[in-house]
Amino acid sequence: MSFGAMPVWQALLLIAGAAAAAVWLFRMKIRPPRVHVPSLLLWRRVFDQVRELTWWERIRRAVSLAATVALAIALALAVTRPGPRLTAASRGRTLIVLDSSWSMLAESGGGTRWERAVRQARALAASSGGEEVALATTADGLVEGPTSDLALIETAIDRLAPSGGEGAPWPRVAGTDSVHFFTDGAVDTAAAPGVIVHSVYEAVPNVAITAFAARAATSGISSGEAFLEIVNYAARPQDVRVSLIRGTVTLFDQPVPIAAGEAVRQFVPLQMSGGARLVARVRAPDNALAIDDEAVAWMPGVDPLAVTVVADAPGPLADLLQRDPAIRASFVKPADYKPGREDVVIFDRTIPAQAPARPALFIAPPAAGWLGTPASEEKAPRWLEPDAHPVLAGVDPLTIDVRRARGYDGQGLVPIARSERGTPLVSVIDARDRRAVILGFAIGDSNLATAPAFPVIVGNAIEWLGRPSYGMLRRPGPVELPGSTSALTAPDGTPVSLSHAGDRVVARLTQPGLYQVDAGGSRGVIGVNVGDPAVSNLMRTSLPNEGRRPAGGGGGSGRPWWMYAVGFAFVLAAVEWWTWQRRITV
Amino acid sequence: MALRFEDDFLKKLEYLHVVSKRAFAGQNRADRLARKRGRGMEFADHRQYSAGDDFRHIDWKAYQRLNRLLLRLFDEEQDLPIYLFLDASRSMVEPAKFDQARRIVAALCYIGLAHLDRVTILPFGSGLRDETMPGRGKGRIFRVFEMLERMETQGDTDLREAFKQFASRTRQTGLAVVVSDFLDPRGFEPGLKILASMGHDVFVVHVASPSDRDPGSLGEVRFVDAETGELRDVDVTPALADAYGAAWQRHSEELEHFCGRYNLGYLRADADAPFEQVILSTFRKGRFLA
Numbered sequence: 001m002s003f004g005a006m007p008v009w010q011a012l013l014l015i016a017g018a019a020a021a022a023v024w025l026f027r028m029k030i031r032p033p034r035v036h037v038p039s040l041l042l043w044r045r046v047f048d049q050v051r052e053l054t055w056w057e058r059i060r061r062a063v064s065l066a067a068t069v070a071l072a073i074a075l076a077l078a079v080t081r082p083g084p085r086l087t088a089a090s091r092g093r094t095l096i097v098l099d100s101s102w103s104m105l106a107e108s109g110g111g112t113r114w115e116r117a118v119r120q121a122r123a124l125a126a127s128s129g130g131e132e133v134a135l136a137t138t139a140d141g142l143v144e145g146p147t148s149d150l151a152l153i154e155t156a157i158d159r160l161a162p163s164g165g166e167g168a169p170w171p172r173v174a175g176t177d178s179v180h181f182f183t184d185g186a187v188d189t190a191a192a193p194g195v196i197v198h199s200v201y202e203a204v205p206n207v208a209i210t211a212f213a214a215r216a217a218t219s220g221i222s223s224g225e226a227f228l229e230i231v232n233y234a235a236r237p238q239d240v241r242v243s244l245i246r247g248t249v250t251l252f253d254q255p256v257p258i259a260a261g262e263a264v265r266q267f268v269p270l271q272m273s274g275g276a277r278l279v280a281r282v283r284a285p286d287n288a289l290a291i292d293d294e295a296v297a298w299m300p301g302v303d304p305l306a307v308t309v310v311a312d313a314p315g316p317l318a319d320l321l322q323r324d325p326a327i328r329a330s331f332v333k334p335a336d337y338k339p340g341r342e343d344v345v346i347f348d349r350t351i352p353a354q355a356p357a358r359p360a361l362f363i364a365p366p367a368a369g370w371l372g373t374p375a376s377e378e379k380a381p382r383w384l385e386p387d388a389h390p391v392l393a394g395v396d397p398l399t400i401d402v403r404r405a406r407g408y409d410g411q412g413l414v415p416i417a418r419s420e421r422g423t424p425l426v427s428v429i430d431a432r433d434r435r436a437v438i439l440g441f442a443i444g445d446s447n448l449a450t451a452p453a454f455p456v457i458v459g460n461a462i463e464w465l466g467r468p469s470y471g472m473l474r475r476p477g478p479v480e481l482p483g484s485t486s487a488l489t490a491p492d493g494t495p496v497s498l499s500h501a502g503d504r505v506v507a508r509l510t511q512p513g514l515y516q517v518d519a520g521g522s523r524g525v526i527g528v529n530v531g532d533p534a535v536s537n538l539m540r541t542s543l544p545n546e547g548r549r550p551a552g553g554g555g556g557s558g559r560p561w562w563m564y565a566v567g568f569a570f571v572l573a574a575v576e577w578w579t580w581q582r583r584i585t586v
Numbered sequence: 587m588a589l590r591f592e593d594d595f596l597k598k599l600e601y602l603h604v605v606s607k608r609a610f611a612g613q614n615r616a617d618r619l620a621r622k623r624g625r626g627m628e629f630a631d632h633r634q635y636s637a638g639d640d641f642r643h644i645d646w647k648a649y650q651r652l653n654r655l656l657l658r659l660f661d662e663e664q665d666l667p668i669y670l671f672l673d674a675s676r677s678m679v680e681p682a683k684f685d686q687a688r689r690i691v692a693a694l695c696y697i698g699l700a701h702l703d704r705v706t707i708l709p710f711g712s713g714l715r716d717e718t719m720p721g722r723g724k725g726r727i728f729r730v731f732e733m734l735e736r737m738e739t740q741g742d743t744d745l746r747e748a749f750k751q752f753a754s755r756t757r758q759t760g761l762a763v764v765v766s767d768f769l770d771p772r773g774f775e776p777g778l779k780i781l782a783s784m785g786h787d788v789f790v791v792h793v794a795s796p797s798d799r800d801p802g803s804l805g806e807v808r809f810v811d812a813e814t815g816e817l818r819d820v821d822v823t824p825a826l827a828d829a830y831g832a833a834w835q836r837h838s839e840e841l842e843h844f845c846g847r848y849n850l851g852y853l854r855a856d857a858d859a860p861f862e863q864v865i866l867s868t869f870r871k872g873r874f875l876a
Binding site for chain 1: 676677678679680683743767769770771795797798801804805806807808809810811812813814816818819820826829830833834837
């Protein structure tokens with residue numbers, strides 16, 4: 001037997017104490033009110049007669065005592081919440097794995113699933129009898145141990161909190177004799193065979209934002225839209241109060257009736273003016289999980305990009321950029337250029353002596369040592385099919401006639417479009433310290449200024465340089481970012497540690513919110529939300545039926561045993577009161 | 587308690603007589619026939635004249651007819667000794683019960699005084715207390731009222747000891763009225779037997795309060811014996827209350843049967859019954875008053 005609310009010895013002590021207190025209270029002579037009678041003469045005769053009923057009196061007293069003790073024990077059981085015995089099945093090294101998915105934060109019956117799992121994990125660790133215990137979570141893998149020092153395990157448990165981690169590999173510890181997994185089964189974790197699963201699942205209603213994103217509308221460049229999906233995972237309809245806030249302005253705040261199990265999807269038109277930060281919130285009466293009640297989104301393209309064009313004669317570039325409302329262009333001569341806070345710099349047939357700190361588009365750059373070695377010039381190069389790269393998305397190379405081009409060969413330069421003879425026509429640099437696009441040909445050496453691809457390729461380049469995209473919607477957990485990522489800042493302002501794996505950067509997003517990504521001088525934003533049908537639907541579990549019964553005890557209807565214990569205690573109290581009123585019990 | 591009767595009620599009382607089954611010899615002339623032949627106004631019988639008889643009572647008309655000297659005898663009207671025993675033990679502490687008992691004694695006393703009887707009030711508890719003889723004449727009733735008003739309950743009930751003390755003095759036989767709840771731990775029988783054996787015409791007035799008869803379902807209480815101070819924790823269930831009610835009824839019936847067996851008058855005067863009804867109706871129906 002283990003207890004969901006406290007260690008075994010405390011629980012047993014409480015139950016024994018409650019029973020003893022009930023007996024003591026039952027037997028305690030409460031000083032009754034005094035009643036003066038003329039004489040006890042006749043009462044004594046009555047008592048003598050009543051003594052003939054001693055057996056009946058004894059039975060009544062025994063029944064009353066049993067009811068009182070049962071009532072006390074039922075209440076004590078309701079507090080201690082006993083469950084199946086949680087001890088290591090066999091002696092030896094024990095691995096305790098805690099499900100750290102967000103659904104473990106669901107509130108039910110005076111605590112969260114996580115708190116119940118932690119209590120049971122503590123009880124299990126305490127019952128290890130000096131054997132080694134290892135602690136792991138589905139998100140973090142091995143956290144502590146194996147160790148026989150329970151204090152270390154306790155301390156490690158104190159540090160833990162749900163942080164998503166869906167899809168993380170199953171933690172493994174060599175030499176483990178038994179593996180205990182405390183989970184609600186919300187996320188189907190690929191547990192290793194032989195794992196003893198302890199369910200902390202209880203079906204509870206919830207309302208969640210399962211999708212929230214914002215984007216510029218395809219219909220026009222001066223407006224955008226947000227997409228919001230809210231689901232009522234409850235057995236009854238609810239009036240859900242939905243708020244949408246942009247920056248500091250509340251766009252709307254109104255109740256939305258949502259039927260049981262219904263998903264409400266809504267597109268919200270957005271003006272391009274206003275803040276880029278969007279927050280959606282829901283509130284509902286039956287709502288067990290708080291973390292999926294708020295979602296964030298970043299509206300891209302709200303603020304115009306500051307683009308500096310460094311050229312002696314910008315020509316067609318000036319015509320193009322000055323007409324674009326999403327760009328705030330400025331033009332300087334190469335001799336006057338000083339690095340500033342612009343989002344993107346365009347160097348037209350010029351190049352600074354030092355590599356620019358800001359993302360840059362180079363058009364037919366002259367030779368520069370930091371850029372690489374210029375290749376030989378190729379006359380009338382013929383485009384090959386370009387690589388799939390955001391800079392060339394939507395560009396038809398057949399419409400571009402290049403009279404001459406010169407490529408560069410340098411470290412970090414990645415050609416994304418070549419000529420038939422291999423001359424790089426378009427290259428990119430995607431490094432942590434710089435981010436650049438290099439066109440190997442000048443606008444004047446091609447028909448680019450008049451080709452339909454001109455605004456596309458320039459727009460793509462500026463967008464890729466100034467507004468790198470990291471995906472519309474992400475979940476907490478591991479995330480892959482471009483290798484150029486130099487820093488990742490969490491919503492609370494703390495830096496997130498990055499792991500470099502080849503040409504990618506891997507990080508773990510442990511909380512929902514807006515993350516800031518710095519890469520090669522550009523800055524992007526990642527919106528991370530918890531809302532997900534797998535997490536937010538707290539009425540379901542992937543555990544088998546026998547696992548639906550919570551380790552803390554659960555009845556046939558899914559309610560925990562302690563609720564039945566409380567109900568039983570109330571029934572007993574009512575029966576006792578009723579019978580006492582009628583002098584059936586004493 | 588103010589023991590005062592309305593004038594109308596007092597007038598009604600004056601028409602009442604305390605009825606004794608027997609005639610007792612009194613000491614003073616009064617309006618009650620005595621067993622003794624004497625100087626009364628009512629002719630009773632003749633007897634042969636003998637020397638020394640008062641020749642004024644010779645019936646000369648009978649001598650003319652019978653040629654014998656016959657003496658006319660008359661019933662002498664004398665007073666009746668009335669002993670009113672009032673239980674003033676702690677068992678009578680309940681105000682309603684003790685007030686009823688005192689009113690009964692006061693009323694009987696007034697009736698006796700109105701008919702020039704010699705009334706003696708004898709409060710008792712564990713023994714006899716100071717007895718009071720108010721004298722003769724109804725004007726003395728106010729002294730009786732004052733005495734009864736001052737009276738307080740104290741001590742336990744011991745009928746046997748009280749009547750033993752009563753018997754220890756030579757007293758003229760008469761009417762003895764015992765007003766009590768008869769909750770004597772030693773039993774009421776020994777005491778009443780002593781009183782009956784003294785030749786008195788005994789009347790028992792059983793005073794009971796509603797709580798004596800039916801305590802009700804009190805629940806868990808601590809009983810305090812008013813006389814002994816004994817404590818007893820009892821859960822007075824309805825069943826127990828019913829059992830007590832039956833025990834009290836048996837006690838009452840035992841007292842009544844005892845009185846019947848020993849030719850003692852018995853009347854029950856409930857404390858919650860209207861006092862005038864007790865005196866004017868119950869006592870008359872019980873042939874105690876006429």
